[in-house]
Every structure is written in structure tokens, then in C-alpha cells.
Amino acid sequence: MLGQLGQGDGYMHLPAEVNPQQLTDLLSDRYGAPRTLVLDGFTDPTADESSGAALLVPFEGRAVTIRAWAYGNQWVGTGTARDAEGVVRPVLAVTRRTLPEPLATAPGEEPDWLRRLLQITGWTQPAQRPGVDWAEVESRLGLDLPSDYKRMVETFGEGAFDGYLGLNQEPWSHWREEGLLAWAGTEHEDTYCWRIDGDDPDRWPVLVRSFDGEDLVFACGTAEFVCRILVDRHHPYTMARYFDTHWFLSYRDA
Structure with a gap:
């Protein structure tokens, strides 16, 4: 039909x-x-x-x-x-369905990458998981987590960007001994991690481990990384080559 x-x-x-x-x-x-x-x-x-x-x-x-x-x-x-x-x-x-360009910022202004991500995906739903007990999660992990990641989980909940990049609802710690926490993954078995580097989680770089074990590091935060792979056609992990308009596929029960 x-x-x-x-x-x-x-x-x-x-x-x-x-x-x-x-x-x-x-x-x-x-x-x-x-x-x-x-x-x-x-x-x-x-x-x-x-x-x-x-x-x-x-x-x-x-x-x-x-x-x-x-x-x-x-x-x-x-x-x-x-x-x-x-x-x-x-x-x-x-x-x-058309979307405006991602929000521009004035010179010297710090971008709000989650706000940009909302605009890029056209997300207008209410927060999906506003009551996450991050204190309990962080206590169990023994680490504070990046603030933009926590906002992403609270805002989007369980699902995948462009139906492809699945957002973990709490980090996977199976590579903790290597100094990595996994916050997302793809159907191509690429895993998106943070490299635990210093005491400020908001400054941890993103590390992508491909299905063949190759690592590539990006000096940016979680929300910024997702924004860039959605819209930057030259990014190594870009999705802009496949989709002109982007969305978040929610797994929440209808």
C-alpha cells in the first residue's frame, strides 16, 4: 500500500x-x-x-x-x-519530511550538541526515560558517565539512530580492562566506546572498534560524535551517504 x-x-x-x-x-x-x-x-x-x-x-x-x-x-x-x-x-x-539545517552557533559559543541532535533527527517526543537512576548505575560501574550520554538516554530511550546505530541504555563494560566502555553499536558489529581517559567523563574521547578489531579514536563527546556521523559525508563512519534526512527509531512499545 x-x-x-x-x-x-x-x-x-x-x-x-x-x-x-x-x-x-x-x-x-x-x-x-x-x-x-x-x-x-x-x-x-x-x-x-x-x-x-x-x-x-x-x-x-x-x-x-x-x-x-x-x-x-x-x-x-x-x-x-x-x-x-x-x-x-x-x-x-x-x-x-524536511528538516532545517542544524543550529548554527556564534563564534566562541559552545554548541549544545544534544539540541543539534534533536533538530537533526526531528525528535519531538517527550523524554522517554526521565527517571533513570544514574547514581545507582555509576556506583555500580565505579565511574561517572558523560553528561551528554545521560541526556541522550533520558531523551531518546531505547532505539537506534537511522534505525542503525543502537543506543545502549547503560554502558557495556566487557572491555573495561582495556579502559573502554561501550555506549552504542551497529548492525555491522562496530562498537562505539569511550576511552576512559582522566577524571572528567565529559572529556573522554570516542573510540570506534570495528568488527575486525581495528580502533579509531575521535576527540569529541558522545552527542557531537552522533551529530557528525549523521550529517558529515566525509566522516569515516558517516550515515549521510545513505540518508538525506535522519531520525531515531524508538523501540518503546507503541
Whole structure:
């Protein structure tokens, strides 16, 4: 059905026998947790262009329940809406997704890399894990953790950037004897770590250990590293060659 709609803007009313919840579940399995734009006929007042509100335009106020997913350069939406005769029917819609350039900073200004990451991914969901007990995690590890990593986990929760770079919900310590803590990994078995270097975790460099055991070090923090691999086409681990628009695939239950 999505193939019929193509890559542009489009929508369709589906046959009445299509189960809207099953369709939502199917898309959630593919695209992760959705954002609810309309529930029981009430539109989320915060819905705007950055969260897929364009999906609602063709329904002209007749949407009953619409949930949306950001995926690459598209918004995908499904749910129910009234047709021209007022009958509530399952619907499917797609629209183009564009994002502004990452926030610029003034000379000498310290960038807020998490804020940039939110803009790059178009993330508008509420914080997914605001109550993480970092004191307990850090006590168990015997180390303080980088502050931007903790903000990333609290903000995004469990999932993967571009459906590819999986964010660990707490660092893996299986290479601790080598002075490494792993904070993310990819389906290609590259592991993203910090090299424990000094008492200030916010100054720990990122080390990427590839599947063949090769290490490459980057003198930047966690959020900055993710921003750079998403948008910098010349970065050794860039994802910008594969996607023009970026997103976070949430594994949270829909």
C-alpha cells in the first residue's frame, strides 16, 4: 500500500475490513513507536511541520485517530478518518519530511550538541526515560558517565539512530580492562566506546572498534560524535551517504 502512495504526498481510504490497530502494529514493527497526532477526534495542539502535521491536511478535519512515524525523508501515518459520506474508515497517508539545517552557533559559543541532535533527527517526543537512576548505575560501574550520554538516554530511550546505530541504555563494560566502555553499536558489529581517559567523563574521547578489531579514536563527546556521523559525508563512519534526512527509531512499545 505504501508503494502505491510513492515518495511524495498522498493518502488513501482503505477497505473497511482492514483492522486499523493491526496496521498500526505492523508499521510500529517496521518504524518503531509512533507519535499520536489525533486521538478520538482531538488533534494534538503541539503538532506542527516538525512532527508530521502535514499528514492531516488531506483529511480536512475529519481525522479520528492518526499516528505518525518519521522515516528517512517521509512521514508515514495511519489510523482512521471520516470519508466524504461521514463513514469512519481506515486510512494511510505519506508526506515529504524536511528538516532545517542544524543550529548554527556564534563564534566562541559552545554548541549544545544534544539540541543539534534533536533538530537533526526531528525528535519531538517527550523524554522517554526521565527517571533513570544514574547514581545507582555509576556506583555500580565505579565511574561517572558523560553528561551528554545521560541526556541522550533520558531523551531518546531505547532505539537506534537511522534505525542503525543502537543506543545502549547503560554502558557495556566487557572491555573495561582495556579502559573502554561501550555506549552504542551497529548492525555491522562496530562498537562505539569511550576511552576512559582522566577524571572528567565529559572529556573522554570516542573510540570506534570495528568488527575486525581495528580502533579509531575521535576527540569529541558522545552527542557531537552522533551529530557528525549523521550529517558529515566525509566522516569515516558517516550515515549521510545513505540518508538525506535522519531520525531515531524508538523501540518503546507503541
